[in-house]
Amino acid sequence: MNPRTRRLLEIVLDNLVWFMLIFVLAIFSAFVPNFFQLGIFANIIEASSVLGVMSIGLALVIITGNMDLSVESVAALAAMSVGVLFCSAGIGIGVTLHPEWLMVPASLAIALVVGGLIGAINGFFIVKVKMNAFIITLASYIWVRGLVVAVSGGRSAQDLAPSIRWFGIQRVLGIPLTAWIAIACFVVFSLIMAKTPFGRHLKMIGGNEQATFRAGIRVTRNLLIAFILAGAIAGMAGWLLTIRTSGATANLGVGLLFNAFAAVVIGGISLKGGVGSLPGVYAGVLLLSSINTAINLMGLPANFTQVIHGLLVLAAVLLDTLKQSIRHKLA
Amino acid sequence: MKRFLTGLFGILALAMAMLTPAFAQSKGTVYYLVPTLLDEFQTGSVSALEMFLKQVGYEMKTLNADNKTDVQQSQMNDVIALKPQAIILAAVDFNALKPSIESARAAGIPVVEFDRQITSTMSDFTSVAGTIEIGYVAAEAAEKLLTEKNGSVKGKILQVLGDPGDPYTLDIQKGFEEKMSAFPEVTIISKPAMQWEASNAGTIVADAVVANPDIDLIFNHAAHLSVAAVAALETAGKKPGDILMMSSNGAPVGLDLIRKGWLNVEVEQPLYAQAAAVAMFMDKLVNKQEIKPGEYDVIGLKGVVTNEAWGPNLKVPGAAIDKSNVDDPKFWGNMKPPSDTIKSVE
Numbered sequence: 001m002n003p004r005t006r007r008l009l010e011i012v013l014d015n016l017v018w019f020m021l022i023f024v025l026a027i028f029s030a031f032v033p034n035f036f037q038l039g040i041f042a043n044i045i046e047a048s049s050v051l052g053v054m055s056i057g058l059a060l061v062i063i064t065g066n067m068d069l070s071v072e073s074v075a076a077l078a079a080m081s082v083g084v085l086f087c088s089a090g091i092g093i094g095v096t097l098h099p100e101w102l103m104v105p106a107s108l109a110i111a112l113v114v115g116g117l118i119g120a121i122n123g124f125f126i127v128k129v130k131m132n133a134f135i136i137t138l139a140s141y142i143w144v145r146g147l148v149v150a151v152s153g154g155r156s157a158q159d160l161a162p163s164i165r166w167f168g169i170q171r172v173l174g175i176p177l178t179a180w181i182a183i184a185c186f187v188v189f190s191l192i193m194a195k196t197p198f199g200r201h202l203k204m205i206g207g208n209e210q211a212t213f214r215a216g217i218r219v220t221r222n223l224l225i226a227f228i229l230a231g232a233i234a235g236m237a238g239w240l241l242t243i244r245t246s247g248a249t250a251n252l253g254v255g256l257l258f259n260a261f262a263a264v265v266i267g268g269i270s271l272k273g274g275v276g277s278l279p280g281v282y283a284g285v286l287l288l289s290s291i292n293t294a295i296n297l298m299g300l301p302a303n304f305t306q307v308i309h310g311l312l313v314l315a316a317v318l319l320d321t322l323k324q325s326i327r328h329k330l331a
Numbered sequence: 332m333k334r335f336l337t338g339l340f341g342i343l344a345l346a347m348a349m350l351t352p353a354f355a356q357s358k359g360t361v362y363y364l365v366p367t368l369l370d371e372f373q374t375g376s377v378s379a380l381e382m383f384l385k386q387v388g389y390e391m392k393t394l395n396a397d398n399k400t401d402v403q404q405s406q407m408n409d410v411i412a413l414k415p416q417a418i419i420l421a422a423v424d425f426n427a428l429k430p431s432i433e434s435a436r437a438a439g440i441p442v443v444e445f446d447r448q449i450t451s452t453m454s455d456f457t458s459v460a461g462t463i464e465i466g467y468v469a470a471e472a473a474e475k476l477l478t479e480k481n482g483s484v485k486g487k488i489l490q491v492l493g494d495p496g497d498p499y500t501l502d503i504q505k506g507f508e509e510k511m512s513a514f515p516e517v518t519i520i521s522k523p524a525m526q527w528e529a530s531n532a533g534t535i536v537a538d539a540v541v542a543n544p545d546i547d548l549i550f551n552h553a554a555h556l557s558v559a560a561v562a563a564l565e566t567a568g569k570k571p572g573d574i575l576m577m578s579s580n581g582a583p584v585g586l587d588l589i590r591k592g593w594l595n596v597e598v599e600q601p602l603y604a605q606a607a608a609v610a611m612f613m614d615k616l617v618n619k620q621e622i623k624p625g626e627y628d629v630i631g632l633k634g635v636v637t638n639e640a641w642g643p644n645l646k647v648p649g650a651a652i653d654k655s656n657v658d659d660p661k662f663w664g665n666m667k668p669p670s671d672t673i674k675s676v677e
Contacts, residue, residue: 037542040538043538046537046566090583090584154368154373156555156558158558165562165565245558249558250369250370251527251529252528253530255528296522296542297538
């Protein structure tokens with residue numbers, strides 16, 4: 001294989017998930033009635049905003065060779081906190097601030113603090129007490145969802161303050177602002193991961209924690225920050241979820257965790273840590289969202305939807321595995 | 332330390348002594364096995380059953396199965412060991428609980444089916460609105476709405492189901508589609524909102540209105556799904572009334588959406604009446620007395636008891652709520668529990 005072909009193949013493999021996305025979009029456009037239109041593409045981007053933001057936090061932790069199963073429940077708690085405070089119907093107490101735009105930073109700050117706090121609790125037990133990340137975050141997944149049910153009493157909050165809901169309605173270039181927020185998050189965190197020492201250190205920790213420690217890098221501090229960030233970012237996903245649904249229900253976000261894991265893995269991040277980049281994760285999120293949308297548009301019996309969804313995700317992951325094996329042969 | 336412990340035990344003993352008279356007045360404990368606490372109907376059913384059972388002298392304890400059949404089976408086994416006066420079951424899975432129901436009845440514990448009818452085995456009493464019947468009521472409402480809009484019963488309906496693994500939503504679908512099959516000019520597109528999660532419903536509606544701009548009516552199988560559906564319509568630039576919408580269960584959020592003009596009809600499950608009926612017949616159930624078929628006044632609604640193959644079955648009809656009657660306090664979604672105390676059926 002000459003160097004030029006090899007380089008070309010490397011580029012294809014590095015961006016395989018994007019090629020997969022283009023391929024899938026082309027297939028759906030050709031064969032799924034009504035798929036090929038701007039409104040549907042805008043929907044795909046909009047529907048991927050919550051999952052996308054949640055996947056960023058999860059990816060940060062997975063890159064370090066750890067795991068965070070609590071992100072879904074953390075997002076739900078943040079959503080419920082914002083819902084209870086800033087919704088005016090159901091269990092919402094309808095807090096208002098003057099001027100009204102203040103409610104935007106206030107609600108976002110609450111969501112980030114709620115998420116960050118739970119991330120800090122997770123981080124404390126995993127990093128400082130040296131407990132297993134799977135168990136600790138599984139426990140958080142359970143107790144935080146329990147807290148959502150306890151706080152809400154199983155009831156829902158609706159009618160989010162218009163100044164916050166504005167982000168879900170207002171469009172720029174045909175895409176809602178919530179989706180632009182998700183895109184901005186991906187850009188910012190991709191730059192942090194690629195261009196800052198912190199991002200590089202997280203990857204190094206995931207590659208070899210001992211070697212990173214011996215190189216004089218503050219592993220404990222960086223890991224703790226990664227968990228706090230994962231929590232805070234999940235809180236932000238919850239904030240977006242509240243905006244998207246104009247309120248919060250006790251089961252809001254159920255099932256997002258597994259989609260987030262699928263997106264992260266499809267996006268090329270190794271569950272062993274140390275490998276992967278965030279733009280790939282965004283492509284993974286868009287891929288899942290496209291599949292969902294295609295299923296919504298196909299005239300399939302409702303009962304088979306889950307089967308098809310699972311098989312399509314499996315196909316995407318198999319393609320990713322194929323990519324890894326080609327890369328090994330090239331190395 | 333010894334003094335502290337003595338004091339602590341003293342306080343505990345005093346508290347227990349104060350509790351005893353309360354227990355003495357109670358006719359015993361009834362367990363309610365609720366399928367989930369993640370939706371407003373279910374949480375409402377806990378408080379309604381507790382309130383009505385208290386009025387007839389029973390204490391109620393609730394166990395939540397988190398929508399897991401195996402968890403509910405374990406709960407049934409645990410509760411049977413506790414020998415309560417009765418078990419009220421709102422089954423996660425309509426048929427999987429059959430062996431547990433039979434075990435409870437074999438142990439002499441009456442089993443009441445609440446809200447979710449189980450026809451594969453005998454129960455001591457069933458109190459339902461009828462999930463298939465909710466589908467019928469919704470179909471009647473859809474016929475009326477489509478006729479008003481299109482001149483006859485024709486058009487396109489988007490039906491947003493709950494989780495496709497939940498027989499509750501499948502029964503509503505069955506009833507709805509059975510009635511609507513009489514109208515060949517009606518197209519129904521059915522999509523499930525996995526795990527009854529609201530944002531899934533929002534995504535379905537967002538995609539559907541772009542792909543099918545000619546949708547006339549959206550029927551969501553729960554009111555909380557309508558909230559997300561409305562948010563999706565709002566994002567798509569729609570205004571209240573642009574697309575007809577209805578949902579079922581009668582939760583407070585659904586009634587609020589009617590007031591705002593987004594929702595045309597909410598098919599209510601008569602939660603208070605269903606719960607009151609259980610309490611009204613509890614003495615008869617506990618004392619193993621016969622429940623006679625016939626009409627009964629259940630907090631002002633007509634409940635009909637029939638003897639079915641699965642035991643005495645009480646049905647309270649669901650009602651269609653629209654702008655004209657949305658403020659009626661009898662609807663549980665208005666969160667005004669009946670002020671009159673119920674009495675046990677003699």
